[in-house]
Amino acid sequence: MAGNWKMNLNHQEAVVLVQKLAWTLDDKRHDFAKAEVVVVPPFTDLRSVQTLVDGDRLRIRYGAQDVSVHDSGAHTGEISAAMLAKLGCSYVVVGHSERRADHGEDDAVVNAKARVSVAADMTPIVCVGEGLEVRREGRQVEYTLAQVAGSLAGFTPEQVGALVIAYEPVWAIGTGEVATPEDAQEVCGAIRSWVAETHGEEASQAVRVLYGGSVKAANVAGIMAQSDVDGALVGGASLEADEFGGICRFYEMPMI
Numbered sequence: 501m502a503g504n505w506k507m508n509l510n511h512q513e514a515v516v517l518v519q520k521l522a523w524t525l526d527d528k529r530h531d532f533a534k535a536e537v538v539v540v541p542p543f544t545d546l547r548s549v550q551t552l553v554d555g556d557r558l559r560i561r562y563g564a565q566d567v568s569v570h571d572s573g574a575h576t577g578e579i580s581a582a583m584l585a586k587l588g589c590s591y592v593v594v595g596h597s598e599r600r601a602d603h604g605e606d607d608a609v610v611n612a613k614a615r616v617s618v619a620a621d622m623t624p625i626v627c628v629g630e631g632l633e634v635r636r637e638g639r640q641v642e643y644t645l646a647q648v649a650g651s652l653a654g655f656t657p658e659q660v661g662a663l664v665i666a667y668e669p670v671w672a673i674g675t676g677e678v679a680t681p682e683d684a685q686e687v688c689g690a691i692r693s694w695v696a697e698t699h700g701e702e703a704s705q706a707v708r709v710l711y712g713g714s715v716k717a718a719n720v721a722g723i724m725a726q727s728d729v730d731g732a733l734v735g736g737a738s739l740e741a742d743e744f745g746g747i748c749r750f751y752e753m754p755m756i
């Protein structure tokens with residue numbers, strides 16, 4: 501379960517939220533074998549989160565929301581994979597729809613960002629998903645699979661098996677409009693089948709496929725009951741410790 505904080509919370513607020521999250525998971529005896537817990541704060545919070553996680557030996561892992569395709573040098577405002585790895589990041593979100601929309605990132609850029617992340621021993625969370633127009637035309641599967649193919653071009657079966665793919669229908673992000681569990685399964689299942697066809701059965705079983713888009717503690721159980729959904733990439737609901745803690749404990753949540 502990965503909580504993408506987006507552009508929210510300064511480094512002091514980040515420490516408070518991670519502490520609260522750790523307490524609530526501890527209090528409810530969260531089973532980390534059932535769900536790994538990851539927070540994805542803004543860059544400016546990472547050092548503080550690292551200090552807290554290391555100092556208190558928390559089992560919470562963390563990642564970054566983006567990475568530069570460049571290794572170093574004259575790229576003002578960019579953050580390299582090596583810098584993120586040095587901060588202890590386990591994950592890097594690449595190709596989030598907000599970056600695709602706001603910064604014109606295409607599959608080639610997403611591919612390059614996933615590559616530099618892997619090269620720095622971090623796991624990319626590769627985001628894909630269709631907008632409302634495509635969904636209305638019923639082309640969500642072919643559209644999303646084309647994004648997956650472009651974003652993972654040149655990756656070996658071992659590399660694909662080790663990464664995370666997050667299916668996030670753009671029309672369900674931050675809108676309160678959650679895809680039905682069946683909608684999530686349709687595309688997540690197609691992604692896994694695509695991996696099986698292109699990179700083999702082993703990679704398809706190993707790759708983790710997440711659903712993202714208005715996931716909450718109240719709807720997570722139904723989504724997680726789908727056979728090809730391995731977890732969730734959570735935005736708004738990850739900013740509340742109790743709510744995100746509930747999402748992490750999806751296995752105890754009622755099915756609605």
Ligand SMILES: O=C[C@H](O)COP(=O)(O)O
Pocket residue numbers: 504596668672673674675676712713714715733734735736737
């Ligand atoms: O990265 C997270 C997704 O964009 C989902 O955001 P949301 O849970 O606020 O809809």
